[in-house]
Amino acid sequence: LHFMLILGIETSCDETGVALFDTEEGLLAHGLFSQIDMHADYGGVVPELASRDHVRKLLPLCDQVLVDAGRVRSDIEGIAYTAGPGLIGALMVGGSVAHALGFALDVPVLGVHHMEGHLLAPMLEENPPAFPFVALLVSGGHTQLVRVDGIGEYELLGESVDDAAGEAFDKTAKMLGLDYPGGPRVAALAEKGTPGRYRFPRPMTDRPGLDFSFSGLKTYTLNTVNAAKDAGGLDEQVRADIALAFESAVVDTLTIKCRRALEVTGCKRLVIAGGVSANRRLRAGLEGMASKLSAAVFYARPEFCTDNGAMIAYAGAQRLLAGQQDGERIIAVPRWPM
Numbered sequence: 433l434h435f436m437l438i439l440g441i442e443t444s445c446d447e448t449g450v451a452l453f454d455t456e457e458g459l460l461a462h463g464l465f466s467q468i469d470m471h472a473d474y475g476g477v478v479p480e481l482a483s484r485d486h487v488r489k490l491l492p493l494c495d496q497v498l499v500d501a502g503r504v505r506s507d508i509e510g511i512a513y514t515a516g517p518g519l520i521g522a523l524m525v526g527g528s529v530a531h532a533l534g535f536a537l538d539v540p541v542l543g544v545h546h547m548e549g550h551l552l553a554p555m556l557e558e559n560p561p562a563f564p565f566v567a568l569l570v571s572g573g574h575t576q577l578v579r580v581d582g583i584g585e586y587e588l589l590g591e592s593v594d595d596a597a598g599e600a601f602d603k604t605a606k607m608l609g610l611d612y613p614g615g616p617r618v619a620a621l622a623e624k625g626t627p628g629r630y631r632f633p634r635p636m637t638d639r640p641g642l643d644f645s646f647s648g649l650k651t652y653t654l655n656t657v658n659a660a661k662d663a664g665g666l667d668e669q670v671r672a673d674i675a676l677a678f679e680s681a682v683v684d685t686l687t688i689k690c691r692r693a694l695e696v697t698g699c700k701r702l703v704i705a706g707g708v709s710a711n712r713r714l715r716a717g718l719e720g721m722a723s724k725l726s727a728a729v730f731y732a733r734p735e736f737c738t739d740n741g742a743m744i745a746y747a748g749a750q751r752l753l754a755g756q757q758d759g760e761r762i763i764a765v766p767r768w769p770m
């Protein structure tokens with residue numbers, strides 16, 4: 433096989449994402465249905481509601497993406513879907529549709545790892561990173577530093593021993609009375625913060641190693657919020673000051689560990705991926721650090737930092753081209769280390 437038109441399907445959590453990737457022409461079209469408004473009333477993703485909405489949205493979205501690309505179903509030459517990690521019901525929807533379509537069209541089908549999708553999303557941009565590189569994966573469920581030597585050649589350098597960075601953003605948002613998902617909202621509130629008003633810890637940066645811990649930071653935020661409340665002063669400005677102090681602590685912590693990872697590996701390329709990589713202060717912090725090491729930072733456009741079908745189509749395409757496929761079984765793995 434040399435060239436293929438791949439349909440990519442992402443349904444691991446609260447976004448239904450579909451894309452068509454041509455291994456010669458690149459990304460042809462992509463579409464996303466976000467369930468954020470539906471889950472917002474509950475303060476987080478409700479798994480059963482997520483599954484049902486994927487059922488409603490997935491096939492219409494596949495057809496829409498085909499129309500946008502000027503193609504028809506029978507043009508599809510391979511199908512990639514997110515096989516995990518994620519919510520089991522949501523994963524099953526994507527896997528079922530992928531396998532049903534693949535069976536009907538008689539084309540290979542492959543379940544891919546969600547985090548490999550995130551990891552490779554920057555490859556969809558102009559000037560993609562060459563191998564090897566160090567990747568910082570920062571999403572709602574993962575905070576990992578990985579050395580990447582090629583597709584499927586991943587060496588875990590370090591990871592969070594407790595909460596993921598995105599999770600810490602989401603919990604901080606809740607404490608500050610902001611809606612789900614909290615990351616972008618904390619970042620927006622932090623824009624109005626006074627630098628230096630509060631100073632939060634930079635967890636695990638004073639000892640060697642490349643692991644992270646964010647649960648202590650969450651407690652620190654809670655204590656600061658409660659202290660401000662007790663003092664009768666949790667107004668908009670104080671909330672913004674806390675948001676900024678929290679965001680700065682996360683950015684500094686991630687930046688210190690990324691610098692270490694670049695130094696330890698000798699790599700001159702840093703890739704950041706996953707929802708939190710959309711964070712502007714994080715991008716700026718990492719770029720400042722990297723320029724001092726004469727290293728370059730790579731990331732995806734904001735809509736491809738969070739969950740999307742394009743990253744799954746791309747990751748799947750690389751593996752389908754190499755001849756990998758599922759066979760007849762649907763793969764759905766809620767917990768799955770990369």
Ligand code: KG4
Pocket residue numbers: 445550570571572573574597598599601602613614615616619706707708709710711712737738739
């Ligand atoms: O990669 P993603 O869409 O889903 C997972 O695989 O988890 O990441 C979602 C996470 C959420 O925790 C969200 O709050 C966070 O990414 N996030 C951000 C920003 N945009 C999304 N965190 C900080 N700043 C942002 N701009």
Ligand code: ZN
Pocket residue numbers: 546550571572706707738739
């Ligand atoms: Zn994700």
